[in-house]
Amino acid sequence: MSHTHEHNHEHSQSSKGLSHIHSHRNLIGFDEHGIPTVTLKASDHGGESSLEDFTKDYMNAVQEYRKTFPSKQNVIENTPDPAVRDMLLRMEQLGIDTTFDRFDAQKPQCNYGLSGTCCKNCNMGPCRITSKAPKGVCGADADLIVARNLLRSAAAGAAQHGMHAREVMLALKKAAEGELDVPILGEQKIRATAEAFGIKQKNRQLKNVAKDLADALLEDLSRTVPAEYKTISACALPERQKVWEKLDILPISVYHEVFEAYHKTSCGTDGDWKSVMQQFLRVGLAFTFSGVVGASIATDSLFGVGDRVTSKVNIGALEKGYVNIAVHGHLPLLVSEIVKAGKREDLIELAKSKGAKGIRFYGICCSGLSAMYRDSGVIPLSNAVSAELVIGTGALDLWVADVQDVFPAIMDVANCFKTTVVTTSESARLPGAERFEYDHHHSNLNETKKLAEKIVRRAIESFENRKGMQVYIPPYEVEAEVGFSVEYIHKRFGSMKPLADAIKEGKILGIVNMVGCNNPKVLYEKCIVDVADELIKNNVLIITNGCASFPLMKLGYCAVSGKEKAGDLLREFLEPDLPPVWHVGECIDNTRSSGIFAGIANELGKDMYELPYAFCSPEWGNEKGIDAALGFRLNGLNSYHCVEAPIHGSKNVIEFLKYGTKELLGSTMNVDTNPVNLAKKIVADMKEKRKQLGWD
Numbered sequence: 157m158s159h160t161h162e163h164n165h166e167h168s169q170s171s172k173g174l175s176h177i178h179s180h181r182n183l184i185g186f187d188e189h190g191i192p193t194v195t196l197k198a199s200d201h202g203g204e205s206s207l208e209d210f211t212k213d214y215m216n217a218v219q220e221y222r223k224t225f226p227s228k229q230n231v232i233e234n235t236p237d238p239a240v241r242d243m244l245l246r247m248e249q250l251g252i253d254t255t256f257d258r259f260d261a262q263k264p265q266c267n268y269g270l271s272g273t274c275c276k277n278c279n280m281g282p283c284r285i286t287s288k289a290p291k292g293v294c295g296a297d298a299d300l301i302v303a304r305n306l307l308r309s310a311a312a313g314a315a316q317h318g319m320h321a322r323e324v325m326l327a328l329k330k331a332a333e334g335e336l337d338v339p340i341l342g343e344q345k346i347r348a349t350a351e352a353f354g355i356k357q358k359n360r361q362l363k364n365v366a367k368d369l370a371d372a373l374l375e376d377l378s379r380t381v382p383a384e385y386k387t388i389s390a391c392a393l394p395e396r397q398k399v400w401e402k403l404d405i406l407p408i409s410v411y412h413e414v415f416e417a418y419h420k421t422s423c424g425t426d427g428d429w430k431s432v433m434q435q436f437l438r439v440g441l442a443f444t445f446s447g448v449v450g451a452s453i454a455t456d457s458l459f460g461v462g463d464r465v466t467s468k469v470n471i472g473a474l475e476k477g478y479v480n481i482a483v484h485g486h487l488p489l490l491v492s493e494i495v496k497a498g499k500r501e502d503l504i505e506l507a508k509s510k511g512a513k514g515i516r517f518y519g520i521c522c523s524g525l526s527a528m529y530r531d532s533g534v535i536p537l538s539n540a541v542s543a544e545l546v547i548g549t550g551a552l553d554l555w556v557a558d559v560q561d562v563f564p565a566i567m568d569v570a571n572c573f574k575t576t577v578v579t580t581s582e583s584a585r586l587p588g589a590e591r592f593e594y595d596h597h598h599s600n601l602n603e604t605k606k607l608a609e610k611i612v613r614r615a616i617e618s619f620e621n622r623k624g625m626q627v628y629i630p631p632y633e634v635e636a637e638v639g640f641s642v643e644y645i646h647k648r649f650g651s652m653k654p655l656a657d658a659i660k661e662g663k664i665l666g667i668v669n670m671v672g673c674n675n676p677k678v679l680y681e682k683c684i685v686d687v688a689d690e691l692i693k694n695n696v697l698i699i700t701n702g703c704a705s706f707p708l709m710k711l712g713y714c715a716v717s718g719k720e721k722a723g724d725l726l727r728e729f730l731e732p733d734l735p736p737v738w739h740v741g742e743c744i745d746n747t748r749s750s751g752i753f754a755g756i757a758n759e760l761g762k763d764m765y766e767l768p769y770a771f772c773s774p775e776w777g778n779e780k781g782i783d784a785a786l787g788f789r790l791n792g793l794n795s796y797h798c799v800e801a802p803i804h805g806s807k808n809v810i811e812f813l814k815y816g817t818k819e820l821l822g823s824t825m826n827v828d829t830n831p832v833n834l835a836k837k838i839v840a841d842m843k844e845k846r847k848q849l850g851w852d
Contacts, residue, residue, distance in 0.1 A: 212287065214804045218270045221800060224829045225263070226679050228256035236685045237710050239471040239632040243545035246628055252569055254544050259676035272302040273805030278423035285805055299429040302806035304421040306813070307432050310439045310786070311417035313779035316560055317447025318410040319583065320486050320744065322377060323559075324454040326598060327489045329370035331458060332363045335602050338493070340366055341460035344643075349453050352390040366457060373450045379409035387445040387453075393754065395763050396791055400441060403820060405434060407442040414439065433812055437790065443780075444787035452747035455488060455526070462529040462741075464639040464648075469709040472633030473535045474551045477513045479619040481612070483527065483534070484520035484543060484566075485558030486742070490580050490594075491523050493608035494556060495531040503612050510620045515612065520546065521561045521703060522742035529639030529741070536638075539703035541674040541777075544569045550627040554615035559584040561673075561703070561778070574625060576618040578611055590614070636714035640699070640738040642751040655752075656759035660851060663729040665695040665768060666842035667756075669749040669788065670737075672704045672773025672781050675799050681707035683774040683798045683831040688713055690835030692736040695723040696842065699752060702743035704773065713737040746784060750791065765792025765822045766849065768842035772796040774831055785825065792822035796838050798831050 226234075232244050247254050268274040268284040275292050276282035283292030283301075291297050296304070330336035340346070346366050350357055355368045376387045385407060388397065400406050407413045413435070420426040420435050474480065481498065483491045497503060498515040507515050519528055519536040520543050527534040538546045540561035547555065547569040555570060555577045567588050570577045577589040582596045592611050594600060600607075645652065658664045668691055674680060684707050688698060692713075700708050712718045714737050719730040730736060740748040750764075757764045771788035773781055776799055785795040803809045814825045828834040846852050 214271055214807075215267055218267045218804060221804075221829070222265060222267075222270065225259075225265070225677050228254075228260050231256050231676075231680045234682055235680045236682050237470070237632070237707060239630040239710070240542055240545060240680065242630040242632075243471065243542075243548055247545065247548050250548070250572070252544075252548060252572060253565070255541050255563070255565070256676055256680070258565070268805075270800075270802055271805035272305050272802035272809075273298050275301045275304070277304065277308075277421060280423070294423055296427070299806045299808045300427060300432065302803050302809045303429040303432040303436070306782070306801065306803060306809065307417050307436045307439065308421055309779045310436050310443070310782050311414045313781070313783040314410055314417075314439050314443040314447055315414050316778075316780050317443055317451065317744065317783070318377060318414070320560065321410075321447050321451035321454065322374070323487050323489065324451055324458065325370050325373045325377065326601070328454045328458045329367060329374065330601055332367035332370060334363075337602065337605060338458070338489070340458055342457040345453065345456040345461060349390070349457070353386055354390075369457065370454065373446070373454055376409055376450060377446045378411045380412060382408050385409070385445065387450050388441070391445065391449050393764060393791070399821065400790070403434070403437065405437040405441060407438045407445075410442040410446045413442040429806070429808060430812075433809070437786070440783055440786035440790055443783035444790065447783070448744050448787060449747050451744040455744065459488060459492060459526075459530055461641050461643050462639050464637060464644050465529045465532070466635050467528050467638050467709075468535045469537070469634050469636045469706075469714075470632050471537055471546060471549060472629060472631050473537065474518065474546075474549060474629045475513075475516060476551060476627050476629070478516040479507045479510075479512045479514070479554075479615050480516050480518065480552050481554045481556065481615045482518045482520055482537070482546065482552050483523040483556045483558070484540075485556075485562055485580075485584070486522045486526075486560045487558045487581070488523065488526045490558065490604060490608060490611075491527055491556065492531060493604050494611050495527060495534060497605070497608040497612045499533075503609070503616070506613070507616050507619065510616055511623070512616070512619055515615070518546075518552075522744075523556075523558055525638075525701065525705070525742040525745075536636075536706065536709060539674055539706040541676070541680065541703070547573060547575055549629050550575075550625050551629055553618040553622055554578065554611070556580060556611060557584065557586060557589065562586070574618075574622045576614060578614065580607070580611075632710075634710060634712055634715060636709040636712075636739065637716065637735050638709070638714065638739040638741075640740050641745075641748050642755060645752065645755075652752075652755040652759045656756045658729045659756065659768070660760065662846075662851065663695070663725045664697045665726075665839065666770065666845070667697045667699060667753065667768070668770045668772050668838060669746065669753075670698050670700045670704055670708070670772045670774070671702045671743065671746060671749075671784060672775060673777035674703055675775040675777035677777075678775055678798050678829065678831075681775075684708065685711060685713075686831035687772060687774050687796075687798075687835045687838075688737065689721065690832050691838065692722045692726060694835075694839045695726040696839065697726060697729075698737040699740055699749045700737055701740045701745045701749065704775065705737075705739055708737045709739065714739050743780070743784070746787065750788070753793075762849075763792070766845070768845040768849075769793050770796060770838050770842065772834075772838065774798040774834065789817060789821055789823040789825065794823050794826060794841060796826045796828075796834050798827070798829050798834055800827050801825075 273285040280293040285298040517534045521540045524536045550573045558580045579589045718735045722736040
């Protein structure tokens with residue numbers, strides 16, 4: 157990475173880190189969609205806009221951005237899934253609020269919150285930055301406040317995925333030690349990963365290798381004494397490890413970096429926005445390699461990788477007359493045992509004795525996505541934002557709420573339909589829900605099968621108590637192909653070479669990993685569908701996981717017939733039995749996407765950042781979304797979004813987050829509220845990459 161003389165002057169003070177990032181003089185502007193943009197001036201001298209002008213401009217920009225937020229009526233008229241439209245109208249008739257009603261009620265959203273210039277980290281505030289008050293009580297300016305807020309959001313995301321990771325790592329460890337009575341199904345994954353980690357395997361039982369692997373993953377999660385971050389050493393690209401070491405952003409552990417993030421951003425600690433953003437990058441690495449990669453390794457090791465299967469999708473797949481159980485959240489252990497219990501003949505007969513036809517399972521958010529291709533018969537219905545609409549059918553007898561992305565509002569709807577809600581974690585309780593939980597110390601982890609049976613029995617009781625409840629199920633149901641992975645691709649093609657050849661030859665223009673949450677700041681699920689339409693007609697293959705994958709499943713993009721939407725070259729590659737969107741699983745299965753990217757790069761003898769790849773989360777909405785995009789950007793891949801981050805009160809943080817990382821990491825953050833224009837930008841950037849490779 158080259159540096160100017162000006163950069164080298166600062167490097168004399170520190171050979172590592174982000175000290176060479178100087179404060180560019182920027183002018184804020186607005187594109188045709190009202191989104192703030194930054195223009196870098198050629199020098200630090202002359203023509204600089206005043207703070208008063210800048211404050212006025214960014215507030216105007218935020219107000220214009222706010223005008224792009226849709227109303228509930230806009231959603232009803234434009235959401236692409238007719239089942240969502242039907243259920244929104246039904247909920248309105250019943251007088252039940254949804255996410256979209258509450259979003260409308262919050263309007264107009266606070267300008268200071270949207271711009272990131274509100275600070276409440278101490279009790280001398282809250283402070284907000286204006287032209288009249290350009291600094292908070294402690295002296296923090298807009299750059300520092302925006303950077304601190306962004307870092308705290310990233311730390312929260314790392315804690316969320318980190319807790320998910322801890323659960324599955326602990327489960328793998330306890331299963332290996334014999335304290336958890338579940339089989340270890342992922343021998344191939346354990347063996348291959350153990351080799352990368354340098355764990356001895358010769359003449360050792362699988363359970364002992366699995367225990368050592370779980371211990372290594374847990375150590376990276378919680379290390380306090382600085383040492384090698386084994387997951388990064390084993391799994392990250394060597395080229396990237398050199399970049400991160402040079403920037404001094406290699407983490408100690410997730411726990412430490414989250415701890416340090418809150419320490420740095422507390423009152424009177426770190427006053428340098430550049431230092432705060434350096435910690436932001438460290439948190440992103442910790443999130444990626446423990447919260448995502450580590451969690452994925454542990455999950456696939458314990459439960460197996462699974463395989464490609466065909467699944468029914470959407471609300472129309474619900475059936476009356478069964479004991480209907482929904483699993484919602486992120487943790488696979490108890491969910492897998494609940495599904496197993498629900499297939500037991502004695503419990504099925506109990507359900508039939510109460511008048512049911514049998515027991516059926518449905519998936520909401522990532523619990524459903526993790527189970528759908530591992531446990532037959534778990535039907536994915538909805539992402540987190542529209543979970544209330546699923547309960548609003550009146551067809552669910554019991555709702556299993558584990559952790560994350562379970563909105564408190566589901567309780568209001570569940571009470572209207574006498575749907576029993578049970579929580580399964582001490583970390584994630586809901587007022588009024590029944591508790592069938594692992595305790596804080598996981599001392600009852602060995603009671604997993606008992607908990608699962610109790611939950612299924614409670615569902616049967618709920619079915620009996622709900623007889624006569626009015627049910628409405630919109631008649632929309634399709635099939636989707638799910639369970640794509642590195643392992644499936646090798647089984648299907650023999651290696652990554654056919655994919656690599658197709659990209660080089662131009663049958664596949666490039667590959668996009670399309671993921672993320674949903675967000676009422678844009679038209680629900682339409683942004684995802686509009687981006688997908690534009691990409692696949694331009695011969696871009698899409699890999700998907702997490703909440704963003706639901707509209708792609710529900711609307712036929714994950715079906716083999718979906719290839720008819722693709723461009724001629726991509727369609728030729730997909731023949732005879734591949735869809736244009738490959739569903740790889742839950743949100744931690746971003747690891748599978750990056751594994752596919754890396755495998756193709758290896759075949760072509762290229763670094764991953766050189767290839768026509770992209771990360772896209774059109775509707776991202778929660779803190780984990782910041783980290784997910786950052787994880788791919790740390791690997792040199794651009795990210796693309798239809799929703800802005802709350803950063804536009806700071807021209808320096810805007811420049812750093814969106815454009816400044818081009819020099820540091822080789823990647824940029826691109827935002828456009830118009831999804832078609834966003835997709836066109838992705839296609840154009842891919843064509844430029846191909847031109848640089850000599851493939852145009």
